[in-house]
Amino acid sequence: QQRETFFEEIGKEKIDELVEAFYKRVSNHPDLIPIFPDDLTETIRKQKQFLTQFFGGPPLYVEEHGHPMLRARHLPFKITPTRRDAWLSCMSGAMNEVDIQEPHRSFMFERLTMTANHMMNSPEDEK
Ligand code: HEM
Numbered sequence: 001q002q003r004e005t006f007f008e009e010i011g012k013e014k015i016d017e018l019v020e021a022f023y024k025r026v027s028n029h030p031d032l033i034p035i036f037p038d039d040l041t042e043t044i045r046k047q048k049q050f051l052t053q054f055f056g057g058p059p060l061y062v063e064e065h066g067h068p069m070l071r072a073r074h075l076p077f078k079i080t081p082t083r084r085d086a087w088l089s090c091m092s093g094a095m096n097e098v099d100i101q102e103p104h105r106s107f108m109f110e111r112l113t114m115t116a117n118h119m120m121n122s123p124e125d126e127k
Pocket of ligand 1: 035037042043046050054065070074077079083084087088112115116117119120
């Protein structure tokens, strides 16, 4: 399946809803609270841009912020296996909440899981 086709099917509104539902969970997750800012407004705005482009939509993130360099941008934060699992569990819950269905759900979750694995930069005990 073409990425552009996928984006047309899922739609920009759904991506935006997903990001809102996701950060609502992040802001209440004990493993994630310590590394995220209290005010998530700007984080939410950037993540909507990023995921729009990540899932085949217009390159909103790169237009405003340049190359994502995601791993480098995450290096200031200790991302342990526990935090990766927490991030993915917030995402999974958000996907349920906004009702993203198969086959879209698996396609999205697999890609997000690969990226989340790539973001890990710290062993467990250095939380
Ligand atoms: C930013 C944590 C995985 C995309 C951030 C920030 C934190 C964070 C703490 C900074 C928030 C801020 O200061 O505004 C994590 C953790 C992850 C994870 C714990 C677990 C593995 C991912 C994944 C993606 C992603 C899988 C993409 C698919 C982004 C983007 C930003 C960001 C686009 C904004 C970068 C910018 O400042 O321009 N993340 N992240 N993150 N994260 Fe993650």
